[in-house]
Amino acid sequence: MANPMEQFEVVTKVPLELGGYDVSFTNSSLWMMVALIGVAAFLFIGTASPKLVPNRAQAAVEYLYDFVRKILDENVGPEGRRFVPLIFSLFIFVLACNLLGLIPWVGAFTPTSHIAVTFGLAILVFVIVCIVGFARHGLHFFSLFWPKGVNPALGAFVFLIEFLSFLSRPFTLAIRLFANMTAGHVLLKVFGTFVVALGSFGALPYVLGVVPLAVNVALSALEVLIAVVQAYVFALLASIYLNDAINLH
């Protein structure tokens, strides 16, 4: 069986170096740029000639914007409006990167299947949450972890546990996204090798290969759903963490 982990290999296209650091242009950078161009094209075309009664492209952009705005309204409240650009950028970038890896035949690469990319995004969210929390509440921010109405000994224990779980937030955010993308694409590749294996059955070539191919089609549909759901969960969790920082429960 061919190695299904080879599809995640980062291949350098244009070697570049900056002050001793390797900043080469890789296939990961290429596909992140494709995601950026796709998102920019979608948004520019949608808002090109805005009308009160929107045409289809504008309605699509408005739907996405409303979706993100509702996430922030429900989870943060009126103070969440200033974070809509952040959550919208995260949501649509993660969505585009997740979906691009599902395009067959063009050698597509999923940028968010690497822990480096998803951890970068998660650390961005975590640092912004900390900055917002400390700027708004100062050291009172630590009252987020103190449980109310318990005696101090148990409270100290719960404080420690809550603090550790707060520190683990960027890690769970990153690993959730990267593991979903990696596992999904590995599954698709494994069923692809089954198609070849069953299709090369000497006595009855190609016919038996249709069964794993049908499973692969169903799995691709599932992967599209998971790509959208994981982008939504990333944005939703980022806004929940922002709510913790802004409203302190």
Next chain:
Amino acid sequence: MDLASASKIAAGLAAMGAGLAAIGVGSIFGQYLGGVARNPEADAKLGGRLIFGFAVTEALGLIAAVVALALAFS
């Protein structure tokens, strides 16, 4: 036992974590169906939380799966 065989056996053991996550995911959807069956209007309110709960539970199962894959193909 050499390292290659041990890592293959470890990969098989790690993949059992996915079965435990399957119990969790089934429980979430079962509770959602039970709630919506009693009160169909709750579908609008619970829908978002359903997807969220599914994603966070699935994440733990996929962590087990990624550990298994890393061991199987390292």
